[in-house]
Every structure is written in structure tokens, then in C-alpha cells.
Amino acid sequence: MPKRDSTVRGREFGAGVREALRKAGLTGRAAAELAGWDPAKLSDMLNGKGGVTEGDLHRLLGLCRTPLDETEHLVALFHETSQSGWLQVHGEKMPVELRTLHEHEATATEITYWCMNVVPAVLQLPDYMRALFLGAPNVPNKEIDKRVAARTARQQQLFQRRCPMTFYIHEYALRLPAGDGELMSDQLHHLNHMSNRTYIMNRVVPVSAGVHAGLAGVFTFMKFAKLEPIVYVDAENHGVFLDDKESAKAYLNILASLDRTALDVEQSRELITSIAS
Template sequence: MPKRDSTVRGREFGAGIRAAIEKAGLTGRGASQLAGWDPAKLSDLMNGKGGISEHDLIRLLGVCRTPLEESDHLVTMYREAERSGWLQIHGERSPGWPRTLGENEKVATELICWSLHLIPGLLQLPDYLRALIEGNPNSPAKEADERVAARTARQQQLINRRCAMTFFIHEQALHLPIGSPELMSDQLDHLLTMGIRPYITYRIVPTSIGAHAGTAGSFTFMKFDKLESVVFIDAENHGVYLDDKASIEAYSRILKALDQTALGVEESKELIASIIS
């Protein structure tokens, strides 16, 4: 397989290769030597750029003594790695922290989130998320602690990295009562507190403008240093990753339109403060 542009599928495959090497107790250089590869070849593979044949892959997995089930999974991923876009169906409900999302957030240089109905997940207080879980028939109460912990870990990972994050939030999300009035007040106050951080920006799209560019639904636009951008759409029991040129251009136009209609940073803070009071 010739080298290619890195895709979401390709990077997930690369992460799986990296994990297989680590489980074998090897370094990248050590695995390369045992497989008879140039280390740069393995580096490209782990970064989702391909450059190997299926025979090469099977040889590497043999060197790593990868269990048969995981080996078959990686071979299947290898065959699909060039495909753009990815619909991941998770059964009855999506996991609290999908692995693919985590791998992409780990290396993203900027996240731009559009939230139509709710406070964005990365800005939610634990009790706000708990209230959402309680209202969802597909999210068992026994999983609440696990999901809250996963969300908190996601938030902390991005904060620790000081990843640039911009949130466009529709005004209706500020008024939709989730939990008690006290919880909503705490949640809005949390928005103001998070906005103090220089790498976090949020802007409110006012209800008064009526129809707007984001009516199709919420999404997250992830930018990277040396990789193409990715759009992530989260749904009840599945997630969609888009990385083809047409999709990226379409969602870029939506963000540009939201930027033109949203309130400025200070106006947004004033609106939130007025709702709290």
C-alpha cells in the first residue's frame, strides 16, 4: 500500500499498532529492527499514513505476538484505512469517551464546537451531565459515575494541554432547565469561570436572529497541526467522523456564518450574567 494522507480510520489503525507494540514490551525502534523495517516506515504507519502491504502488517503482528482476535481486527482496519469518513455504531448507546474521539482530541490543536440545545459537553458540570443521564432511557443510572468520570477526564486532558477551544452556543441552551434552578445557575456561573482561561472562548447565538446556519445540529470541528481537519457528530448510539474535503468545506462555511451572527465575547458574558441574576 502506498503512503497516503492520514485519515481518521488510518490514525485509529496506527493507534492500534502502537498499542500492540507496547503490549509486546517493545519500542518502535525495537519492533522495526525485528521486522526488518526502517524506523521511519513504522512511524508513518502509526501516524495513519500507510506505506506497507498486508503481508508486512502480518509480519509485524507476528513479531509482536499479537493475539489472534486483535490481529484480525487490525488487519480488517488496515483494509479500510484509506476510506474517508467513519460511522461508528455503538449498540444501544454511545460510550462515555469513544476511543477514536479521544485519540483525535489528544493531538488536536484547536476545537470549535457548536451546541444547539445543551451546554457543550466539555463545559458541563458533573451534576449537569448526571441530570442528562437521568433523563435518558438509554443511559442506565448505574453507569452515571463511569460516564461522569470519563467526561471529566476528557475535560482535564484538554485543559492540561491548554488546547484552544471555541464554543458557539445557542441561547436556548442557556434557558433549557437541566436539573434544579440551583444547578442551572451553577452551570452558567461555571461558563463564566471557564471563560477566564485565555484558550477558551465562547459566543452565544441569540434566539432573536431566528433561522441560523447551525439548525442542522451540533458538531465539533477539530483542527490539527499537520493533519486534515475532522468533524465529529455525536448521536444517541453512534458517532460520525467526517474528513473528506467536501464535508470540511461545508462545516467550515457553517462556522463562518455562526461567527458572523453570534454575539461578541463580552456581550456573551453579559448575557449569561444577566440570566444568572
């Protein structure tokens, strides 16, 4: 069955309206009845098919008693649902794209991460996170605890779902000291411990591989049951979500090359163990 074309903004808009209905304790049919709509009209709104106005959206969110800040967020998205890609710029405060990333990770059927310089965020211990944030000039100390808490919550969401996840990790990330030697040893043993879970697979790209496809940069590749894949690229003060087919194809090519270059699961485990010792 062909997968539906949709944008990252359109998906977040639909998810946001569904969450507003859930918090109001309303089913789609009940909400449509209260608004005086045919149920098909609400379905079209949720799936980004149009047929509704900004006034319609305000009416629905008013019935749900949605808070003002969330209403403003959804109204802004309503006017952008057809725009492909999404550059989200943030400053010193916790990245705003975390919401978008969380919502897509929460519905993905398979996720692949490529990390070149540090241990993947999803597999980081809290003390390792703090060591990284302390070394980041654009993260104020007052923000560190918030970021650690948010990243830990993100991890728990993924682990509870048991979503299949593959982590391609460059050997440099395993050897880069963060904190003291004991912390790094704990972090590396944690990588191996987590890989005992059936839905987590670690693949290390060794230094001996030399130049490799992953030099294009770190990214997250998410697949979905009924929707096209999405690529998330993280940078210093912004994140980029790519939802066009050409980008997905380009990053799939990178993953295929990393798959050929990386050590297998058992070899990766052995290398991680040797570095941790």
C-alpha cells in the same frame, strides 16, 4: 506546506500502533530491528502508506504483546484505512466512538464546538451530566456513572493540553433547565469561570438572531498541524466522523456564519451571568 490527506480510520490505526509500541517500551527503530524490517517499512505502516501485510501487523503486535482485543481492533482498521468517513453505531453501552474522538482531540491544534440544546459536554459539571443522562431513555442507569467518568476524563485531557477551544452555544441551551435551579446557576457560572482560561472562548447565539446557520445540527470541528480537518457529528445512537474536504468546507461555512451571528465574548459573558442570576 500542504497538509497530508488521511482518513479517520487511518489516523486511529497509526495512533493505535504507536500506542502498542509505547506500552511495549519500544522505539520505532527498535521495533523494526526486532521484526527484521527496514525502519522505513514501519514508518510507512504508521503513516498509512501501505507496503505491509496483515501478517506483518500480527508479527509487530505479537512482539509488543498487544492484548487480543486491541489486536483485533487494529487488524480490522488495517483493512479499512483507505475508507473515507466513519459511521460508528452504538447501543446502550458507552459510545465506542469516544476512543476515536479522544484520540483526535488529543492531537488537534484547535477545536470548535457548536451546541444548540445543552451546555457543551467539555464544559459540563458532573451533576449536570447526570441530569442529562437521567432524562435520556437510551442510557441505562447502570451506565450513567461510567459515562460521567468518561466525560470528565475527556475534559481533563483537553484542559491539560490547553488546546484553543471555541464554544458556540445557543441561548436555548443556557435556559433549558437540567436539575434544579441551583444546579443550573452553578453550571452557568462554571461556563463563565472556564472562559477565564486563555484557551477557552464562549460565544452565545441569542434567541433574537432567529433562524441561523447552526440549525444544520450540532458538531465538532477539529484542526490539525499537518493533517486536514475532521468534523464529528453526534447523534442519539451513533456518531459520524467526516474527513473529506467538501464536508470540511461546508462546516467551515457554517462556522463563519455563526461567527457573524453570535455575541462577542464579553456580551456572551454578560448574557450568561444574567441568566444565571
